[in-house]
Amino acid sequence: xxxxxxxxxxxxxxxxxxxxxxxxxxxxxxxxxxxxxxxxxxxxxxxxxxxxxxxxxxxxxxxxxxx
Amino acid sequence: xxxxxxxxxxxxxxxxxxxxxxxxxxxxxxxxxxxxxxxxxxxxxxxxxxxxxxxxxxxxxxxxxxxxxxxxxxxxxxxxxxxxxxxxxxxxxxxxxxxxxxxxxxxxxxxxxxxxxxxxxxxxxxxxxxxxxxxxxxxxxxxxxxxxxxxxxxxxxxxxxxxxxxxxxxxxxxxxxxxxxxxxxxxxxxxxxxxxxxxxxxxxxxxxxxxxxxxxxxxxxxxxxxxxxxxxxxxxxxxxxxxxxxxxxxxxxxxxxxxxxxxxxxxxxxxxxxxxxxxxxxxxxxxxxxxxxxxxxxxxxxxxxxxxxxxxxxxxxxxxxxxxxxxxxxxxxxxxxxxxxxxxxxxxxxxxxxxxxxxxxxxxxxxxxxxxxxxxxxxxxxxxxxxxxxxxxxxxxxxxxxxxxxxxxxxxxxxxxxxxxxxxxxxxxxxxxxxxxxxxxxxxxxxxxxxx
Numbered sequence: 429x430x431x432x433x434x435x436x437x438x439x440x441x442x443x444x445x446x447x448x449x450x451x452x453x454x455x456x457x458x459x460x461x462x463x464x465x466x467x468x469x470x471x472x473x474x475x476x477x478x479x480x481x482x483x484x485x486x487x488x489x490x491x492x493x494x495x
Numbered sequence: 496x497x498x499x500x501x502x503x504x505x506x507x508x509x510x511x512x513x514x515x516x517x518x519x520x521x522x523x524x525x526x527x528x529x530x531x532x533x534x535x536x537x538x539x540x541x542x543x544x545x546x547x548x549x550x551x552x553x554x555x556x557x558x559x560x561x562x563x564x565x566x567x568x569x570x571x572x573x574x575x576x577x578x579x580x581x582x583x584x585x586x587x588x589x590x591x592x593x594x595x596x597x598x599x600x601x602x603x604x605x606x607x608x609x610x611x612x613x614x615x616x617x618x619x620x621x622x623x624x625x626x627x628x629x630x631x632x633x634x635x636x637x638x639x640x641x642x643x644x645x646x647x648x649x650x651x652x653x654x655x656x657x658x659x660x661x662x663x664x665x666x667x668x669x670x671x672x673x674x675x676x677x678x679x680x681x682x683x684x685x686x687x688x689x690x691x692x693x694x695x696x697x698x699x700x701x702x703x704x705x706x707x708x709x710x711x712x713x714x715x716x717x718x719x720x721x722x723x724x725x726x727x728x729x730x731x732x733x734x735x736x737x738x739x740x741x742x743x744x745x746x747x748x749x750x751x752x753x754x755x756x757x758x759x760x761x762x763x764x765x766x767x768x769x770x771x772x773x774x775x776x777x778x779x780x781x782x783x784x785x786x787x788x789x790x791x792x793x794x795x796x797x798x799x800x801x802x803x804x805x806x807x808x809x810x811x812x813x814x815x816x817x818x819x820x821x822x823x824x825x826x827x828x829x830x831x832x833x834x835x836x837x838x839x840x841x842x843x844x845x846x847x848x849x850x851x852x853x854x855x856x857x858x859x860x861x862x863x864x865x866x867x868x869x870x871x872x873x874x875x876x877x878x879x880x881x882x883x884x885x886x887x888x889x890x891x892x893x894x895x896x897x898x899x900x901x902x903x904x905x906x907x908x909x910x911x912x913x914x915x916x917x918x919x920x921x922x923x924x925x926x927x928x929x930x931x932x933x934x935x936x937x938x939x940x941x942x943x944x945x946x947x
Contacts, residue, residue, distance in 0.1 A: 442618040443935045446525055447625060448513055448876065452917055453909025454625035455499055456924035457931070462504035464932055469617055470499065471527055472509045473872070476574030478496055479627055483557065483571075483651060485658035485665075487917055488782040489813035495496070495573055 444469065451479020500575040508615070509576055516880050520904025520934060521620050529613040533581035533589070534567070538605035541577035543569070545597035545606065553585045555662070559652040561673065562662030567597050572660060581606075621904050621931035622880065624890060625924065626873055628910035631762035631769070631866035638832045639761065639863060644841050645671040646752075647833055647861045650779055657786050667787055667794075669860055671839035672749040675742060682739045689732045696725040704729050752859035753793050756843050757784060758830045759800030762866030763914075769866050769887060775916035776864035777804045781817045783862065788821040795822040797856070799830050799845055800864075807916070833861055867914035880905055889913050898927040906930045 445461050447454050450472030458468045470477070481487075484494035499505055508529060515526040549565035557564075557571045566585040569577065587594035588608055598606040630651050633641040641647050646669050648656075659665040663673070693704045700707065700722075707722070708729045716722040757780040763773040777800065784796035803825055805814040817823040827848050834842045834855075841861045846853050869888035877884050882900040883891040890900055890907040898906045908927035909920040 442522060442620045444617070444619045445621050445623065445931045445935070446513075446523070446617060446619040447623045449625035449627055449909070449911065450499075450507075450509065451625060451627045451909060451920075453627070453911075453920045453924040453927075454623070455496065456921045457623050457625060457908060457928040458499060458505050459502065460925050460928035461932060462502045464928075465504065466932060466935060467504050467506070469506045469508060469525075469527075469619065471511050471513055472507075473512055474570055475510045475532070475568075475578075475580040476570035476576070477499060477507065477509055478571070478574065480651070481917060482496070482573075483559075483654060483658075485654050485661070486782060486786055488778045489807070489809040491782070491786065 443467070446471065449479070450474075450477030452481040454479070496573070496575045507576065510580060511615075513876065513879060514614075516622070520902075523619045523622060523904065525617040525619055525622070527615045527617060529615055531583075531610040531612050532578060533583070533586070533606065533608055533610050534579050535605045535607055535610070536576060536578045538603045539578040540603050540605075541569070541579070542602075543579070544600050544602070545579060548596050548600045550594070550596065551585050551587060553582060558655045558662045559649070561652060561655055561670065581608075621906065621934040623924075623927045623931055624876070624880070624882070624900065624905065624907045624911050625909045625927075626870050626876060626911040628867045628914065629870045631868045633761050633863045633865055635768065636761065636765075639758070639830075640833050640835070640841075641863060644833060644835045644839070644861075645669070645674060646839050646841050646859065647863065649863050649865045650757075650776070650783065651865070653783055653860075653862045654779075657783060657790070665790065667751045667790060667860075668749070669752050669839070672746070675746060675749070679739065679742050679746060682735055682742070686732070686735050686739060689728060689735065692728050693725075693732060696721075696728070700725075704732075751791055752787075753791060753795070754857070754859045755784060755787060755794060755796040756841070756856070756858040756861045757796060757798040757864060758843070758861060759798065759803075759864045760829070760866075761863040762868070764801070765866075769868065771887065771914065772804065773867040773914040774804070775867070775914065778807070778810055778813070778916065780862065780864050781805075781814055781823065784823045785813075785817050785821045788823075795824070797824045797826050797858075799826045799828060799843070801827070801829060807918070867910055870911070873911065882907075898923060898930055904934055 444467040447458050447470045458470045461468045481494050487494050511527050511529045514528050517524045545567045546565050549567045551566035552563045554560040555562045555564040567579050567581045569579055583589045633639055655661040656663055656667050711726045762768045780798050788794045805811045828845045830843055830845045832844045836842045836857050840857050842855055842857050844855045882902050885891045890911050900907050906927040908923040
């Protein structure tokens with residue numbers, strides 16, 4: 429089922445991506461893009477990346493270490 | 496995390512904020528402010544010698560203020576980048592006082608008090624918003640008495656108490672006991688100082704302080720200024736040593752928390768605050784109860800909730816395992832109030848909806864499963880990016896294109912979009928990365944992109 433189609437007329441000056449936030453979501457996005465060969469700028473407000481997940485001791489449901 | 500720090504395609508800008516965004520899909524012009532760390536990133540080796548010597552002690556935000564850090568600090572031990580940062584609000588040198596101990600200690604010569612904020616301009620084709628969430632502040636619910644009763648904590652605070660790298664090295668000590676221990680330490684320090692001063696007087700006058708004080712009380716030496724000072728010092732000593740002994744006696748009876756209560760839906764599914772379900776709280780309460788039981792096998796937990804929403808791969812099994820093996824009781828009922836009993840024990844008053852009775856039960860500690868609230872900076876960030884937010888303050892998306900914001904070329908993932916757990920965040924992050932990559936691969940082709 430098709431809800432909508434968008435036509436992009438993109439004339440680009442860049443092939444880099446900006447990611448705002450260095451938590452688990454930001455980290456995963458940057459690694460995925462970087463592994464595709466795309467240059468990524470990861471901006472984090474705090475002194476270190478890791479976000480809320482770095483504060484966790486273990487993760488459910490496997491009790492794996494979060495860091 | 497380590498991979499991000501050393502990946503050749505990732506330019507990591509920590510301690511930075513996005514200030515301005517112009518342009519449109521394929522050609523955004525972004526201004527980023529890199530805040531001054533007062534430590535040169537390329538010179539700092541991360542040895543931590545400065546941190547050891549820094550005289551200023553500050554509550555640690557990473558440990559939810561249950562522990563302390565210095566004014567020059569690493570946000571957490573394994574943090575990437577490992578560069579230390581100087582906190583400009585607390586550093587003595589930056590607040591005009593004489594210090595600079597870290598600069599003298601640093602062998603790499605990395606400390607630079609004159610560092611200024613840097614403005615960096617970037618040209619990017621796409622932007623991904625992964626701004627995360629904030630923990631709901633439960634002090635907005637007066638009946639739970641968070642911050643009034645020391646042993647009522649949030650789930651993330653409890654997580655730090657459970658963590659081996661946390662402020663208690665993984666022992667589940669109660670915050671009231673931690674505070675008492677800190678008080679003992681502080682009193683001991685003052686007592687040591689006073690004892691030293693008393694010793695000086697004793698040597699000078701060749702008399703024990705106790706004997707002298709008796710004579711002084713009988714009216715002797717009332718015109719001697721120095722002996723008056725001695726007497727006031729001795730009074731100070733008596734004023735500290737009494738309460739210190741009492742506190743020490745109490746501290747002998749301290750043990751780790753063994754009776755835990757978890758209260759679900761604190762701020763979420765509550766029409767006064769957030770009507771939505773935060774999704775992951777049921778599971779993290781079960782997880783924390785299981786881990787507390789692993790640390791201390793005598794631990795028993797009660798989870799108070801309207802229902803336990805264990806929706807996800809392996810979640811239901813985890814819940815049942817917790818009940819069978821980790822001493823968890825699931826109580827169906829919403830907690831009406833938390834009161835303080837003897838020995839700082841919280842008393843939970845609730846309605847057991849199965850028995851249709853109002854009951855009360857005493858615990859060592861109460862853990863609040865706080866809601867997932869939109870992060871405070873999100874409205875400002877949305878203004879900068881020109882994206883819309885939904886009614887609750889999360890980034891607005893379309894159900895059939897859940898990572899697309901209202902601006903083409905700007906994507907969202909993780910808890911900035913809606914509350915979600917780690918696996919969902921990771922899945923959505925990969926999805927947003929793919930959408931961003933699409934912009935770059937489609938731009939030269941000017942192709943049509945189909946949605947759903």
